[in-house]
Amino acid sequence: MLDQLHLVSGSLFGLFTFYNLVLMLIGIAIGLVFGIIPGLSGLVALTLMLPLIYDMDPNSALIFLLSSHAVVTTGGSISAILLGIPGTEPNAATIIDGFPMTQQGKGGRALGAGLMASMLGGFFGALVLVFFIPILLPIALAFKSPELFLLIILGLLCIVILSKGHLLKGILSGVLGLIISFVGYQGLTAMHRFTFGSLYLYDGIKLVPLGLGLFAIPVIIDLTAKGTIITDKSEKNTVRQSEVWEGVKDVFRHFWLFLRCSAIGAWMGILPGVGGTVATFIAYGHARATSKNRDNFGNGEVEGVIGPEAANNSKEGGALLPTLVLGLPGSGAMALLLGAFMLVGLDPGPLFLVTHMDIALSMIWTLVIANIIAAGIALLYCRQLAKIAYLPGHIVASFLLTLVFFGAYCSRAMFLDIVMVLVFGAIGYGMRAFNYNRPAVLLGFILGRLAEKYFFIALKAHGSLFLFSSPIAVALDVLIVLVLFSDKLLDWIKKKRRRYEG
Amino acid sequence: MKVSTVFDGLILLVLISLLIISKDYPFQLKLLPWIFIPLAIILLSIQMVTDLRNKTAGTHLIEWVKAAKDSEGKYLKTVLWILGLFVFLFIAGFMVAAPVFTVLFLRANGESWRYSVCLSAIGWGIFFATFIYALNVRLYEGKIYLYLFS
Secondary structure, three states: OHHHHHHHHHHHHHHOOHHHHHHHHHHHHHHHHHHHOOOOOHHHHHHHHHHHHOOOOHHHHHHHHHHHHHHHHHHHHHHHHHHOOOOOHHHHHHHHHHHHHHHOOOHHHHHHHHHHHHHHHHHHHHHHHHHHHHHHHHHHHOOOHHHHHHHHHHHHHHHHHHOOOOHHHHHHHHHHHHHHHOOEEEOOOOEEEOOOOOHHHHOOOOHHHHHHHHHHHHHHHHHHHHOOOOOOOOOOOOOOHHHHHHHHHHHHHOHHHHHHHHHHHHHHHHOOOOHHHHHHHHHHHHHHHHOOOHHHOOOOOOHHHHHHHHHHHHHHHHHHHHHHHOOOOOOHHHHHHHHHHHHOOOOOOHHHHHHOHHHHHHHHHHHHHHHHHHHHHHHHHHHHHHHHHHOOHHHHHHHHHHHHHHHHHHHHOOOHHHHHHHHHHHHHHHHHHOOOOHHHHHHHHHHHHHHHHHHHHHHHHHHHHHHHOOHHHHHHHHHHHHHHOHHHHHHHHHHHHHHHHO | OEHHHHHHHHHHHHHHHHHHHHHHOOHHHHHHHHHHHHHHHHHHHHHHHHHHHOOOOOOEHHHHHHHHHHOOOHHHHHHHHHHHHHHHHHHHOHHHHHHHHHHHHHHHOOOOHHHHHHHHHHHHHHHHHHHHHHOOOOOOOOHHHHHHHO
16 A cells, blocks of 8 residues: 555656656647647647657656647637637537637636636546556456457457448558558568568658658648638637636536536547547537526537536546557557557556556646646636637648658658658548548557567467457457447347337 | 549559569468458458449549639649758758748748748747757758768
């Protein structure tokens, strides 16, 4: 018990070194700015930050990345409430009631409620992590190579199937990511694949140029070609500080709603592929369905702000759970975070928590503290911060483009990495235009190498029937089949029910 | 022909080439590629056939070219700027290319000379001070520098 307390307090004090605090503040600033500017997302922020972590120790690197990722949606809520434009996709649900409140001159109250719900939501997500890690860890440790291989396949399937609308392209994207991961040296045979005699490709395609190309280049092209998204500066975004505190109090007046919506967000975060947008809209729907003022929803109801904002930030804690415990990322951002684990020499998976519990605890503390600092900054400077969203697209793009090239180069000091950014930029642009699932490509790429490793270890240890080598493996097989045919199964159940009712 | 079909077709070509290249690899090296590449080819073929059969959805190549013209070539210009920066970086390195590109890019997008130069100087001044002097990050110096000083 004393040891555990020592570990928890040690990881907290480790966070308060000057170096880590500076990194956290830089991360928070980047997260807030990328959240506020519509069109830039947390994924773009993470890909731009990845090259900077090469020389950092693992703990500092993850503090840097996570502090940014944890607060992106907090920044997004400022533009959603004050300008009526979602800074990030999941903030879309906040607009429904947040922006009408601003139009009625109650922007400060909406902002206070939204930011407080965001902060406490982040705190709730961290609590979920603390509570579930000890429960899930023994189960995760029972997973051997066959189960881990099946888990990766299951994770990939969940994500592509839950990518709404374009199932075929979702699966295809995941598979393409896997194929990209095959390029380069294969440890098992000590031979190279698909390198075309190029020394550059011997080491495989790297995460940084792939991520920057797939996500940042399409954003830059759109920012420049379309210009700024916000052209109408006449909207009133007047915020009175007294109103802000009224909004803060609103969260405590509706604390039970906040708790329920945070739980929804955390649960949605745990499920692979569901995503923040679904979580916030479900939370909004729940807030509306259970409210006494449901008729006022859509016209500026503060509960309609608290619900989605609580879910928005609590989902990050939930999403970290499968990433930390199983090494299975549930979203593109978590896949990048998992990639960052590998970049700084950490081996993700169940053993990570046994060997690096201090880093895991430090990540949980980062979630809590980053959310508190970000909400504090946003509450004090919301009016000034909202002006960032008015920055013309070409000004943002001019710096962003050079930073993308800089990031690609400085990760390994290889000019060919910039060429790869351009190649993947073209592919990423096409993929976005034709509804491919780019996060699934990233996920396939990051999990591809792990899948191959576990596949061959399992094959060696358990023979060709490794897919049925244990009860857990069989259960995962069944789950994979269920997920694969979930659409058909649901249709069949609906048809049967209709026939029965008819 | 639809634009998406052209894009899918290009991916299909790459996948088929990879499959042909990997046929001489040892068993363990080609096992997973030979599971996943054919799977991708099948999925892509289904996608292309579905796209071709659905005549109403998607943009045709001719319409796409017309839309690109209607947007006053903004997308094409942006791509050319990106490629221009790449070539400029290759020749002149980050220290020269980054600030000069920013000034030219802002000027081309309607900002005044004074504003463009000031913004670029402040932005890159802070950036280079942080990364080169504080963090000792080594930047790509460009072919001209390497030719003159190495």
